[in-house]
Amino acid sequence: MSALDTGLLLLRVATGVTLAAHGYVKLFRGGRLTGTARWFDSIGMRPGRMQALLAAITEIAGGILFALGFLTPLAAAAIVALMIVAAWTSHRDNGFFIVGNGWEYNFVLAVVALSVAATGPGAISLDHVAGFGTGTWLGTLVALSAGVVAGIGQLAMFYRPPAAATESTSS
Structure with missing residues (x-):
């Protein structure tokens, strides 16, 4: 075990647990799934209940897999897809920096x-x-391509921005 292994463990666990916590909150805190579903509807992810449940489960499962370092390219793909959808639907109009509710956090994750x-x-x-080996270009390609395809596919199939949002962007 090396310092790199320790560093990767810290990075994976911090990132994975944080992501899983976001999924947990969507289901069990605040407005729970019903409130999260209303919010998803309000930002144009329809149907809101299905999208909220899908996002929460993906955050929890992807976060746990990432923290454990299990099926890492697939867990990374889930994170990439989630962050593409979050950045596009909730943060893109606010610029880059998180202090203005921008997409910086999504980009970093x-x-x-x-x-x-x-x-x-x-x-x-x-x-x-399990003997799955170390990182490879293939693992990177799987994480990037599957994540981008899943994120863009999710947006193409389910993102229907509210009328006010489409009017302001078409001006």
Whole structure:
């Protein structure tokens, strides 16, 4: 076990647990799934209940897999897809920086996920124990291409921005 393995473990666990916590909140805190569904409807992700449930489950499952370092390229793809959808639907009109509710956070999480897919999850991971090996260009390509296709596909199929949003962007 090396310092790199320890660093990857810290990065994976911090990122994965944070993402899983976001999914947990969507289901069980605040307005729970019903409130999250209303919010998803309000930003144009329809049907809101299905989108809220799908996002929460993907955040929880992808976050846990990423933290454990298991099926790392697929977990990274889930994170990339989630961050594309979040950045486009909730943050793109606010600029880059998070202090203005911009897409900076989404960008950083996607890059972290891709970076871990590129390097591999390290020796302190279930992928290593299962003999799945270390990061490869293939793992990076899977994470990037599957994440981008899933995120854009989700937007193409389910994003229907509210009328006020479409009027202001077409002016």
